[in-house]
Amino acid sequence: MKTKLLIAALITGVAATSVSAAGFGRSEGAGSFGPRGGIAAMDFATVDANADGSITLEELQALPAAKFAEVDTDGDGVLSAEELNAQVTAQMAERAAARVEQQITSRDTDGDGALSLEELQPNDTTRLTSMFERLDADSDGNVTAEEFAAFETAMAQRDQMRGGDRGGRDGGRDGGQRHNH
Known part of the structure; x- marks a missing residue:
């Protein structure tokens, strides 16, 4: 058991070091380093370069160079x-x-x-109905611009209390600036 853990830690450490050294290759597709980095985000067949059913340390160490060559389409080394x-x-x-x-x-x-x-x-219309009922503060069957704005303000305040920041109507992509549309 200790040997398996040591090998897993070694492989993960080498892969993470390789990713940092290469400075690229972070994608989520098969055969690439994902946002988690390390061996967990790699496709086995890609790492097993000689397709013998096992991964050697040499194959793992060669992966950054292979990924570099894949991106260096003109082969000039940069x-x-x-x-x-x-x-x-x-x-x-x-x-x-x-x-x-x-x-x-x-x-x-x-x-x-x-x-x-x-x-x-939507498969679940009860969720949509529930949201509409929360927006329709006076329960008259219509959502006014004022009710919508009040709901947005309440949601932004809730998010701030939770440590998030929705910002403006675009979900915070504007750096928290409020816009009057």
Whole structure:
């Protein structure tokens, strides 16, 4: 047991050191370092370079150089802004495609590979009804701009009490600035 823990710690340490030294390659796709870093975010087949069913320390140590070569498309030994941008763009496209595929898989009830308006409707209308009732402070069946603003203010105050900051209507992306739209 101690030997297995020591080996796991060693592999994770080497992988984390390799990621830091390489300074790139953090994506969430198979065969890459994910946001967690370390071996847990890597695809086994990618690390097992000779496909013999086991990973050696040498294979793990060679991974940053292999990832560097993959991004260094012109082979000049340095990563240009264009090469790094291409890598980031490709990673974002892969993540977006995976999210779209997951969305279709989870909601495509008729199996046609596309989503209809009915399939996109919320499955749980009680949650939507509950939210509407909280917004409709005077229970008249309509949400006014004032009721909506009051709800936003209450949510921002709740988030601040919890240690978060929703900021403006865009969820805080504006650095907490409130906008009158």
